[in-house]
Amino acid sequence: MPDIVNYQVYNDRMRRSMWDKAFFMDKVAGAEVIIDYGCADGSLVRFLSALFPSMRFIGFDIDPAMVEAANANRGKNTFFFSTMGEVRDQLKRMQVRGSQCAVIFSSVFHEVFHYGYDLSKIRDFLSAISPQYLVVRDMLYDSADDNAILSKEAERRVREKVAAGQIQSFEEQYGSIRAQRNLIHFLLKYQYTENWDRECAENYFSCTLEKLLRVLDPAGQYRRILFHQYVLPWFRHTVETEFNIDLGEGFTTHFSMILSKAPENKMIPIQEGDAIDEASIQR
Helix, strand or coil, rough: CCCCCCCHHHHHHHHHCCHHHHCCCCCCCCCCCEEEEECCCHHHHHHEEEEEEECCCEEEECCCHHHHHHHHHCCCCCEEEECCHHHHHHHHHCCCCCCHEEEEEEEEHHHHHHHHCCHHHHHHHHHHHHHCCCEEEEEEEEECCCCCCHHCCCHHHHHHHHCCHHHHHHHHHHHCEEEEHHHHHHHCCCCCCCHHHHHHHHCCCCCCHHHHHHCCCCCCCCEEEEEEECCCCHHHHHHHHHHCCCCCCCEEEEEEEEEEEECCCCCCCCCCCCCHHHHHHHH
């Protein structure tokens, strides 16, 4: 994996869409502890902890430099660790059960699948904690036409405004930006020149729902309570203002999903199995 050359720029980029990343906070009823898996410098944890000071937040990241930066600004209700064992130990110290926890993966899984991390460690982590909620926000390209090609004018505008060498390095890895999927991928990252070698090499669209669910819920214990696909608003704005290109509605760049553990007690269906006489209902 190429190293992060500029941590400040990398973390500033991650902070751009904090409100979008916080989409789940009013939807995880009963959660008292939020665990941010892949917390980087702790920006999201600090953002959420300032809004919800009565809750507790745990950040986990495999990069010790990130965890060190997070701990340098740690609040009273926030904790940051670089090993999963430390996270589990902290939950024990707080006497928190899994039913009181939500684990969030914000812009994590596209990296997990791209870099080939050991997925069994994530499964073991979730199995040990058994959280009530699993929250994912990540990049996902989904198009009504997988073979869509750009107009020549759209391609010309991008090639005219972006350095040819930058486009060339991208196309050597992913193919021509004439393909809509490739152009969208490129435009999501072209501004990050300070860490370009890392950003260019990273496949933003490596995450699929099928692979994701095999990691998060291999035993089928969870149910989906929210799923939303969309084009990230700041991305649409950037493309429109920088290139005067209308992205339209034919594809998405991101998704948000919340999984909740199915209740153990037997539930009754809301609808009767037999037909009901409408006249009796009206009476």
